[in-house]
Amino acid sequence: MSVEGLSHTVVIVPVRSLSGAKSRLGEPLDAEERADLVMALLRQTVGAALAAGRVARVVVVSMDRELLDSARDMGAATLLQRTSGLNEGLDEARSAAGAKATAIVVLPADLPGVAASAIDRLAEAAERAAAAVPERPVVVLVPDRHGSGTNALLVMPPDAITFRFGEGSREAHRAAATIAGATYLELDGPLSFDVDTAEDLLEADMLGLGHEAGR
Numbered sequence: 001m002s003v004e005g006l007s008h009t010v011v012i013v014p015v016r017s018l019s020g021a022k023s024r025l026g027e028p029l030d031a032e033e034r035a036d037l038v039m040a041l042l043r044q045t046v047g048a049a050l051a052a053g054r055v056a057r058v059v060v061v062s063m064d065r066e067l068l069d070s071a072r073d074m075g076a077a078t079l080l081q082r083t084s085g086l087n088e089g090l091d092e093a094r095s096a097a098g099a100k101a102t103a104i105v106v107l108p109a110d111l112p113g114v115a116a117s118a119i120d121r122l123a124e125a126a127e128r129a130a131a132a133v134p135e136r137p138v139v140v141l142v143p144d145r146h147g148s149g150t151n152a153l154l155v156m157p158p159d160a161i162t163f164r165f166g167e168g169s170r171e172a173h174r175a176a177a178t179i180a181g182a183t184y185l186e187l188d189g190p191l192s193f194d195v196d197t198a199e200d201l202l203e204a205d206m207l208g209l210g211h212e213a214g215r
Helices: 031-051 065-074 086-097 116-132 169-180 198-207
Strands: 009-014 057-062 077-080 103-106 138-143 150-156 183-186
Touching (some): 031 065, 031 116, 057 065, 065 077, 077 086, 086 103, 103 116, 116 138, 116 150
Parallel strands (some): 057 077
């Protein structure tokens, strides 16, 4: 594996749906406000990915046709998910990325600190790892701030490991990388913050993260 493996990096953005979105935010936000938040975060995520210097394509995968229509207006390619489950949807998107894809980045649309520079940092870390040990696949992971989940994941080549999102995904992805003989790296930074609860939303606002998403 060489640094050329990042020549056609595809960012995959999974989003479940607008209906029932972020249900754990139900107390401070009503259904319409939660849907608005999801759309704003998606707009921010797609915009950051499109602006990243090392990204060739952005694909939003969802079962929500209205959301996909909006994602196309944002400039992303879209995929209507036919299966159920996050990992299954990511598998569909990985297949749809096609043979031209040399690396993929899974980037959930609930990261208020997302920015083009943070996405490029993932690619830069992968480039250094690939240059150091060219024959190995590369996996770069950003854990959530609780230390157990996965907030962003770069895989080069795209099929190097299976997706293991869900409870304990940080350790599951690390184990999958070990089995694959991949170089495994972890990064911290703004992508480690995600919004799942009312407390997360309040803290994101206090930290000044994702102000575009909150307006």
